Amino acid sequence: MGKTFAEKVLGKAAGYEVTANQVVTVEPDFCMSHDNGAPIARTFKKIGVKNVKYPERICLILDHAVPAPTSDHAVNHKEVREFVAAQGIPNFYDVKSEGGVCHQKMCEEGFALPGLVMVGSDSHTCTYGAYGAFSTGIGRSEMAAVWATGKLWFKVPESMKVVVTGKFKPGVSAKDFILKFIGDVRADGADYMSVEFHGEGIENMSIAERMTLCNMGIEFGAKNAVCKPDKKLLDLLKERGNAKSDKWEAIWADEDAVYAKEFHYDLGDITPGVAKPHKVDNYAPIEEVKGTKIHEAFLGSCTNGRIEDLRLAAQVLKGKKVAVRTVVIPASWIVYRQAMKEGLLDIFLDAGCVICNPGCGPCMGNHEGILAPGESAISTANRNFKGRMGDKESFIYLASPMTVAASAIKGEISDPRNR
Numbered sequence: 001m002g003k004t005f006a007e008k009v010l011g012k013a014a015g016y017e018v019t020a021n022q023v024v025t026v027e028p029d030f031c032m033s034h035d036n037g038a039p040i041a042r043t044f045k046k047i048g049v050k051n052v053k054y055p056e057r058i059c060l061i062l063d064h065a066v067p068a069p070t071s072d073h074a075v076n077h078k079e080v081r082e083f084v085a086a087q088g089i090p091n092f093y094d095v096k097s098e099g100g101v102c103h104q105k106m107c108e109e110g111f112a113l114p115g116l117v118m119v120g121s122d123s124h125t126c127t128y129g130a131y132g133a134f135s136t137g138i139g140r141s142e143m144a145a146v147w148a149t150g151k152l153w154f155k156v157p158e159s160m161k162v163v164v165t166g167k168f169k170p171g172v173s174a175k176d177f178i179l180k181f182i183g184d185v186r187a188d189g190a191d192y193m194s195v196e197f198h199g200e201g202i203e204n205m206s207i208a209e210r211m212t213l214c215n216m217g218i219e220f221g222a223k224n225a226v227c228k229p230d231k232k233l234l235d236l237l238k239e240r241g242n243a244k245s246d247k248w249e250a251i252w253a254d255e256d257a258v259y260a261k262e263f264h265y266d267l268g269d270i271t272p273g274v275a276k277p278h279k280v281d282n283y284a285p286i287e288e289v290k291g292t293k294i295h296e297a298f299l300g301s302c303t304n305g306r307i308e309d310l311r312l313a314a315q316v317l318k319g320k321k322v323a324v325r326t327v328v329i330p331a332s333w334i335v336y337r338q339a340m341k342e343g344l345l346d347i348f349l350d351a352g353c354v355i356c357n358p359g360c361g362p363c364m365g366n367h368e369g370i371l372a373p374g375e376s377a378i379s380t381a382n383r384n385f386k387g388r389m390g391d392k393e394s395f396i397y398l399a400s401p402m403t404v405a406a407s408a409i410k411g412e413i414s415d416p417r418n419r
């Protein structure tokens with residue numbers, strides 16, 4: 001019987017053959033934390049171990065509220081800096097023009113690599129599956145224990161196979177597909193499963209689009225989500241030449257692996273859509289919501305703040321003016337500089353958008369675009385829970401970069417295909 005991706009990677013890390021539902025203890029290759037490194041450091045101190053086991057495996061990236069908007073955030077940042085210095089942690093991204101959203105940084109800096117086991121104290125750590133890693137979010141106290149011992153146990157997940165064929169029609173992108181998929185399988189559709197994206201539809205996608213898919217894995221319960229480490233990915237890794245580990249290996253599921261669930265989609269059938277307030281699985285095709293008044297548009301986040309996303313939004317916004325406040329946040333300073341070089345920032349500024357520094361921004365309501373009671377936003381991020389971007393009486397619609405851009409121009413939810 002063939003093996004799934006999760007069985008292969010966790011088996012390799014454990015050093016023996018494993019099958020779904022077995023419990024294994026492995027040593028994660030990289031452990032990512034962000035601003036919440038501060039509470040984790042406090043828990044770590046309580047464990048009573050003096051030093052972290054593997055300082056070089058820990059990555060700390062300040063992004064959730066940067067530069068600090070309140071003194072509480074400033075204290076967190078200060079504690080993270082002190083911990084990094086005390087423990088000699090080499091992989092630290094401070095509030096400087098080299099940082100960005102943690103998941104974007106983990107990918108562009110060469111930490112996310114095929115066949116590695118990666119954990120993060122953030123639920124969207126599943127993003128690195130676009131780079132062929134087995135990667136998953138863990139809790140803060142779990143992370144403190146991993147810092148102390150270098151180890152973590154997992155129940156090897158059962159797997160879900162999503163076979164994707166075809167190509168998107170104009171005006172449609174990876175976000176539309178994943179929102180529709182989550183609407184179909186619901187928020188608990190893949191609870192504790194390893195979700196494998198297969199097929200030529202995925203191979204046709206850019207790595208950025210695959211990141212959008214894997215990023216939203218947790219929004220339908222996945223333990224991890226992953227795409228095949230194909231030639232496109234291996235070429236990108238080679239071109240960047242910044243791999244932070246030599247332990248990586250392109251691992252993929254066997255043809256005859258066994259899956260708990262299987263789905264088939266043709267990307268040619270996907271149309272623009274949104275997730276309506278206040279749940280990510282509250283899917284609606286654009287026809288159902290178009291004309292809904294919005295007060296803010298947000299283009300950014302670890303889901304859709306990459307250069308590919310900014311290009312798509314800029315195509316829509318070029319030569320137009322936005323009707324509502326529109327916040328643009330490139331996912332990292334590398335993306336920011338690239339957008340500047342390509343003239344995209346000028347397109348956004350000419351349209352009337354506000355451009356903020358890379359980071360999470362208003363995605364979880366920390367700063368840079370908080371909503372007032374009764375206001376609605378359309379956002380390229382991944383969560384629309386009640387109160388997430390500000391007041392409990394505000395409303396968030398999740399959508400693709402093109403739909404967000406088209407809606408910003410009209411001040412109401414709009415179909416990016418009718419321009």
Ligand SMILES: CC(C)[C@H](C(=O)O)[C@@H](O)C(=O)O
Nearest residue numbers: 036064121122123124137364
């Ligand atoms: C603050 C952090 C722990 C949280 C997460 O786990 O995802 C955040 O990034 C989010 O998107 O809700």
Ligand code: SF4
Nearest residue numbers: 101301302360363364
């Ligand atoms: S951009 Fe949003 S979803 Fe991504 S890590 Fe930051 S707060 Fe979480």
